[in-house]
Amino acid sequence: MAEPGNPVRDITITEQTKIEEIFQQMSQSGGFESRNLADSLEILGTMISDKECLRFLSFVGAIVSTGNRGIIKDMIQRKWFDVVITTCGALDHDIARHFSNYREGSFTMDDGELADQNIHRLGNVLVPMESYGPLIEEKMQEILDEEYKQGKKEMSTADITSAIGRRLGENSFLYWAQKNNIPVIVPGIMDGAVGSQVWMFSQKHSDFKLNMTDDANTLSGLVFKAKKSGAFMLGGGISKHHTLWWNQYRDGLDYAVYVTTAQEFDGSLSGALVREAISWGKVTQSAKQTTVHAEITTMLPFLYRALLAKIR
Secondary structure, rough: OOOOOOOOOOOOOOOOOOOHHHHHOOOOOOOOOHHHHHHHHHHHHHHOOOOOOOEEEEEOOOHHHOOHHHHHHHHOOOOOOOEEEEOOOHHHHHHHHHHHOOEEOOOOHHHHHHHOOEEEEOOEEEEHHHOOHHHHHHHHHHHHHHHHHHOOOOEEHHHHHHHHHHHHOOOOHHHHHHHOOOEEEEEOOOOHHHHHHHHHHHOOOOOOEOHHHHHHHHHHHHHOOOOOOEEEEEHHHHHHHHHHHHHHHOOOOEEEEEEEEEOHHHOOOOOOOEEEEEEEEOEEEOOOOOOOEEEEHHHHHHHHHHHHHHHH
8 A cells, every 4th residue: 555755845945055955855845747857866876876887878869959969978078878879860960060050940930941041950950951961971971981991891880980989079979989988879870861871881882881780799798797787868769779678688777767758658669668668677676767757958957967966
């Protein structure tokens, strides 16, 4: 029989209240989704500080088109995670924004007019055509050609992301991943501009191969020897599922925080709560876990700031 918990407490905030104190109050305030957000701080703080834990970061590529790219970069620069799983769009946007700029827009802009101006719209972010397709084509063909001439005729997605990172700068999450020896794996790499350029390169170099089974070797080498594992999953889709899938081989994640706006009633992977993964053996029954229903770019800056204070 369920027992009532502690009394619900009012939140009190003054000019001197620190952000970590707000999170602490949210954990005692009832507060519907705020309780899950407060729980995520505790879980992530413990996970990141756990030296025995293999730590995954997964995220959808669209985040990198926004200013939250800086937070992704900072977390990787601080070595909070040991492996990254993401989508091809993350690579596209990291390259494009290193060499060019995106622009602010709105969800209500006329897409026909934008098309006439050669501007792509990603939500309320505007992506000029010259900042995307032609630029990524040029840079990727240069990168792949340099790697090929150095004898790299077979590459995994982790090899490709590392090669890209070596040629970008300190504002890039791929740069910091390769600098800190954190593999970035892209299970759906063909679904994006970078993947298309890998295919284009292979058309001109018939002996060049994309070896995605080597990514599996990288993941198995990490997962099979991990004493514990944990994941911070920002958004759903293939990046979330690949993280969960590989952790079933060690009986599941010990820590799991998932952020989504998707709903579970349609049976989608993106809408599935973390606790559903327990039934598949992808999350342990004793795991510290929560699902936060929130829009990532709104929530992440506040959670990151609170994590800085907690992990300090």
